[in-house]
Amino acid sequence: MNIIRDVIKPISKGMKITLRHFLEPKDTVSYPEQRKEQFPRTRWRHVLLRYENGLERCIGCSLCAGACPVRCIYVEAAENTDEERYSPGERYAKRYEINLLRCIYCGYCQDACPTGAIVLREDYELADYTREAFIATKEMLLEPLPVRDEVAEAMAK
Amino acid sequence: MEKRVQEIVLRDSSTPAIPNLEIGGNVLVTRLDEIVNWARRNSIFPLTFGLACCAIEMMSTAAARFDLARFGMEVFRASPRQADLMIVAGRVSKKMAPVLRQIYDQMPAPKWVVSMGACASCGGIFNNYAIVQGVDQIVPVDVYVPGCPPSPDALIYALIKLQQKIRTQRLGMLLELKPRTEPLAIERGNGVQAITGEK
Ligand code: SF4
Ligand code: SF4
Ligand code: SF4
DSSP, X not given: OOHIIIIIHHHHHHHHHHHHHHHSOOOOOOTTTSOOOOOTTOOOSEEEOBXXXXXXXXXXXXXXXXXXXXXXXXXXXXXXXXXXXXXSSSEEEEEEXXXXXXXXXXXXXXXXXXXXXXXXXXXXXXOBSSSGGGEEOHHHHBOOOOOOOHHHHHHHO | OHHHHHHHHHHOTTSOBOOOOSOOSOTTTHHHHHHHHHHHHHSOXXXXXXXXXXXXXXXXXXXXXXXXXXXXXXXXXXXXXXXXXXXXXXXXXXXXXXXXXXXXXXXXXXXXXXXXXXXXXXXXXXXXXXXXXXXXXXXXXXEEEOSSSOOHHHHHHHHHHHHHHHHTOOHHHHHSSSTTSSOOOEEEETTEEEEOSXX
């Protein structure tokens, strides 16, 4: 048995591969400190959008609930009045709830919505300790009211 | 490990505030408490329990890109006797339910369950006769992870939440034969959650 040819050469050849991989940059994303970049069409937690003037986009038509394959959206509509106006149309969603646990984040609700009210965004940190915590109500889903940028308005004048 | 948890707390208001961990009530074992909890939460051995498509994401969580070894959880055990954590990854059919329960019963006492994915947590898209509508009907679940499937980072987030939960456990609770008979009381107010009570 030739010790150089049969032992040392193959081992050093193998270790070369090990060494090469050891010196390569690491693939690991150390998650809580770093985040991997999200793709532009990533679909996670829903957001109910508003128009620029603060009115809700949702008109309570329940089309999203109809399109949802797991039936995890509940919409209860009510009429807008001139005193109490939530959305530009006739009706608005009085209650809007999504069971985020049942939801499969398929985005069909986003496709079905005629006003583009519901969109799925990148917030994937949704795990929780109880099942009740996953019922997302309208207040939790609605994006915050736009802040009026008075400086920019004054500049525009 | 401390740093990781705190960073999560900063970013997310739904993470429970950790109650005051220093001396509470029992002066003799309170430090021991912390040491035991520290050891437990940093070397959780998960059980290999992939049931469906979610298991693929569980595997990729353990792989190089997300590297569960950073949390001391990379040793997926095939034997329930050596495992602390059951990640139920995938849909549980009614035929699988007794098996799952038996495996859970075979795990040694401080044990935790993470229900991964919409199917394991509540049946997901399979609202039919064959699938158990939520694995919490069979075993007590500690953390639910929504998503279909949850991405590896979402699962790691859930595991960090599990570590936080283990951190709040008390030694009296750990010494009991069945450590998890009562769930942690979770209070909700102003949209911020907090685990209340010593239990
Ligand atoms: S993303 Fe899919 S499953 Fe989730 S609420 Fe929308 S339609 Fe339903
Ligand atoms: S979110 Fe869109 S589809 Fe759903 S009720 Fe509102 S307007 Fe209709
Ligand atoms: S939640 Fe989705 S990915 Fe996970 S087991 Fe069910 S169908 Fe598969």
